[in-house]
Amino acid sequence: MLRKILSFFTALxxxxxxxxxxxxxxxxxxxxxxxxxxMSLPGALLLNLLLLFLWLWKKPLWALWPLGLIILFWGQHNRYFALSGSSEVPQETTEQLVNVLSYNVRVFNSYKHLHKDDPDLPEREMKWVAEHPADILCLQEFYHYxxxxxxxxxxRIGKDQGRQVFVDNFLVNRVGAEFGLAIFSRFPIVNKGRVKFDRPTKNQxxxxxxxxxxxDTLRVYNMHLESMAIEEKEVGEAVESKIALETKGRSIARRLKGGFVARSHQVRKLLEHIEASPYPVLLCGDLNDLPSSYTYQTLRSQLENAFEEGGNGFGFTYNGKLPIRIDNQFYSPELELLSFEVLDQIKFSDHFPLQATYVLEQD
Structure with missing residues (x-):
């Protein structure tokens, strides 16, 4: 009987x-x-892993099937859990090192409700970002006033630290405060621009x-793709009761659908722009999608992913109860990754910063 059950779930x-x-x-x-x-693919990966151990216990020879699937689709597992280990960054080198920080700063917690329990939070976050030693900073949900x-x-992040800056706003409010994306660089910026999407959106x-x-010249992209538009508390409320599951569940599903569709359009335009780049590419930012998504796969088909190549552990980038990795750094083959880290000890925002060091190979 148990063997039949295991066989059914193995087929499933x-x-x-x-x-x-x-x-x-x-x-x-x-x-x-x-x-x-x-989006459900992690569930299949976990089920197959569980079946491996159950077959090893019940009938070891049959464990070869789930083991074969794990080996065949190891790249999918590596998107969620990595034990890559990063190369040691040389103290002195003639090669061209590029130190990068990408971070969704959540408007530096400038809204009162974000720092009501910790009035010093905005200042500590701003100071930490400004004084970070990275050569290039890609900041999402950027705020300037x-x-x-x-x-x-x-x-504070630019001129005072010897960095040039490019800011692209999706909103300037009535008092002149700016909201958008920013790239800061200690290397001279010789060109700048925006990837144009087909449809109106505040994402950039x-x-x-x-x-x-x-x-040499390096092209650096900073992205913030269409939001999932889901609050943590909504997920909790939907799980708590049948009524909430029916009402909030439908609402969550509609917004997820809208996000999937919007990001699929956006990532196609982004990839077209990347493919036309005359220079090696570094792509940083908030993907707002999971590693098993069409969005991620589209970028991964052309670029390497820093977490997969140099990360350790699960690499969750969302600072909350949802265990997800939605922030990423992708890079061209002309770049070599030396180190990568999710700074999960830095908890100013609802996202963790990502820092990495690359070598730009000379022609």
């Missing part, structure tokens, strides 16, 4: 796994249910070309 896990991987290649704007199937010294982020992708000391 296999079909689920294959379908989930296949759906990573299906644009949600063409067939939106594929987004939900791809020249009229209030603590939030004069262009000056910007880029700069920076001239390295060895005269």
């Amino acid at each position: 896990a296999t079909a689920w796994l294959l379908l989930g991987v296949l759906c990573q290649y299906v644009p949600p704007h063409v067939f939106w249910p594929a987004g939900f199937v791809a 020249k009229g209030e010294a603590p939030y004069n982020s262009r000056k 992708v910007i880029f700069v070309d920076v001239r390295m000391p060895n005269k």
Whole structure:
């Protein structure tokens, strides 16, 4: 009886796994249910792993099937759990090192409700970002207000630290405060711009070309793709009762669908722009999608992922109860990753910062 049950779940896990991987290649704007199937893929990976141990206990020879699937789809597991280990960053080198920080700063906690229990939080976060030693900073949910010294982020992170800056705003409010994306660089910025999407959105992708000391040029993208638009408390409320599950569950599903579709359009435009780049590419930011998604797969088809190549553990980047990795750094093959770390001890925002060091290989 137990063997029949295990056989059924083995067949289920296999079909689920294959379908989930296949759906990573299906644009949600063409067939939106594929987004939900791809999102469920971690469940198939866990079920197959569990079946491996159960078969080892019940009938070891049959464990070869789930083991084979794990080996065949190891790249999918590596997107969620890595034991890569990073190379040691040399103290002295003639190679061109690039130190990068990418971070969703949550408008530096400038809203009162974000710092009501910790009035010093905005200042501590701003100071930490400004004094970080990175050569390049890619900041999402950026906030600047020249009229209030603590939030004069262009000056504090840029001019005062010897960095050039490119800021692209999606909103400037009535008092002149700016909201958007920012890239700060200690290397000269020789070109800058925005990736244009087909549809109106407050989400953005910007880029700069920076001239390295060895005269090579690197293109750096900072992205903040369409939000999932889901609050943690909504998920909790939906789980608590049947009524909440029916009402909030439908609302969450509608917003997830909208996000899948919007990001699938956005990532296609982004990839077109990347493919046209005359320079090696570094892409940082808030993907707002899981590693099993069409969005992630589209970028991963052309670029390496820093967590997969140099991360350790699960690499969760959301500072909350949801164990997800939605912030990323991708890079061209011309770059070599030396170190990568999710700074989960830095808890100013609802996202953890990502820092990495790369070597730009000379021509």
